[in-house]
Amino acid sequence: MVATLVSGVAKEGSSLHVANVTKDFAANERTNLRTLALDGVSFSVAAGEFVSIIGPSACGKSTLLRLIAGLDFPSSGELRVGSEAITGANAERGLVFQDPNLFPWLTVRRNIRSGLVALGVAREKHHEVDEFIRLVGLEGFADVYPHHLSGGMAQRVALARALITHPKVLLLDEPLGALDAFTRMQMQDEVLRLWQARLTTMLLVTHDIDEAIYMSDRILIMTPRPGRIDRIISLDMERPRDRSHPDFLRLRSEILQLLDFGRR
């Protein structure tokens, strides 16, 4: 791996704290329905930790990530990175969506570079672009436009673009959800490799239980509407994990049961 990119230790102050966060979407004039998306959500992610959030659809997972990214604001409660409160979006917290959302008018290289341009450091950190292209294994494709890329490659570009600004926390909103099963497993290793190389604090939203067990240090299980943290599961299995190991399977059925709200 490229030596300069391996930090070895997690960056100081890159822990994430969510304290008693509530998000309430105002009543719509027509439906007159007030939606309580998140209700008193509290948890912390240690610096360099990999945490997954899992839960049924519409449990407010994506809303939570948007709040942490600073793209939206909580109705009440507090969000912090290290000791600093989150007041808006910035390069400290990267976000990767299910759709890679690459800028179609930029080549792979310029997409990856766009974070540096936005921060106004493109010139002095010019060399990092090539390092990140190499880090995600897209050497021959630097000057290709995004529509030529397969889903997995596009998502790798999105990861490189999110990581080039050296965020303290990387938020992943079902980033592998649209990929086929094989590409997906390959990309899970890819994300783990990037994480181990850079020790960025990771928060992954997924609805794939296997993915959560395969990748995380801890799994937060959320309940639907209003979204609350139902259970926190710590995993201490060795990586790389074996998807057919008895512990893996036992945990899987345990979580499946937990998620089967109301039908127990």
Next chain:
Amino acid sequence: MTSAREDFGLSNNARPTPAPSRWSQDMPTLSPGPQKRDERPAEKVPGGTLLAVPGAGVVALGLHLFASANEPPAEALLYTYFLSGLLIATVVAAAIQPLWSGLRQWMRNTCPLIAAAVLFLIGWELVTSVLHLLPLPYFPGPSGVLLSLVNDGAVLFDSTWHSLLLLLGGYSLGVVVGLISGICIGWFPHARYWGMPILKIVGPIPATAWIPLAMVLSPSAMFSAIGLIALAVWFPVTMLTASGISNTRASYLDVARTLGAGRIYLIFNVAIPAALPSIFIGLFMGLGASFLTLVVAETVGVKSGLGWYVSWAQGWAEYGKVYAALLIMAAFFSTIMTALFKVRDRVLAWQKGVIKW
């Protein structure tokens, strides 16, 4: 790995070099791109295509020589030269095309069109000079129009130059103002609130309807014409720029924000590139509107340009000159249109393969 890729026909030299083997399973199915029909290795030009233009040329020349017995010699001779030149050029081209693949390619594509144009000339000559079906002086034959084109060449060139200056001045002013107002209306809610009503009320009025006001307000016809053309261009450019900007995918903006983008970056590096396809539609619509306004303005106020030339020639009942000016206008306007298409192809190169043009 290389052999595996070759098996799948992925080993084209034109594509990027393969990435490390670790990624081979996820190798992209790089789309070969839109394959142009004409890019096949140039084959033989079909005999019929080859003979079409010379054949039509011989007929046209014969018909003209037959008809020109009772025409003024200067006029008849010029058109004879023109047709003979065309005939010789096509015969020479047909003779050398086996040696020159570029020419072969071009001939395959354009010969049928040229032949059709010659057929049109034959029909024109037939209904005017030969059968006298159309009244003179309103419908001169092709030889008369060609003579006007050549004889009045200097004046026509000068008129085209003046039209070009006026058009460029008005169009660029309209585009600059239109882009600025469009971006403001598309991005800033306040600008949208106050700007949209103005745009919706003033915009749809045809620019030419302002001519009386422009004549009163402006110190010179030239100024008022530039203003009118700019107004005609401003409306579609503003409308489509604003719509493009405000329809920027929210997730592009979200991504840019989490990359640390400020407002300047969001506007200039995300919203404007995302709006470019829409902006170009506005530029094309504006260009069409500018041609119309240019000709009208030159007809009623400005004392130069192609529009002025047409109405001046009409005043003298010199219809050969009218048609000559129309020919020049067709060439002039379509050249400008083509230039804008070229600009778009360059700027929106990233859309190739996403959208079919």
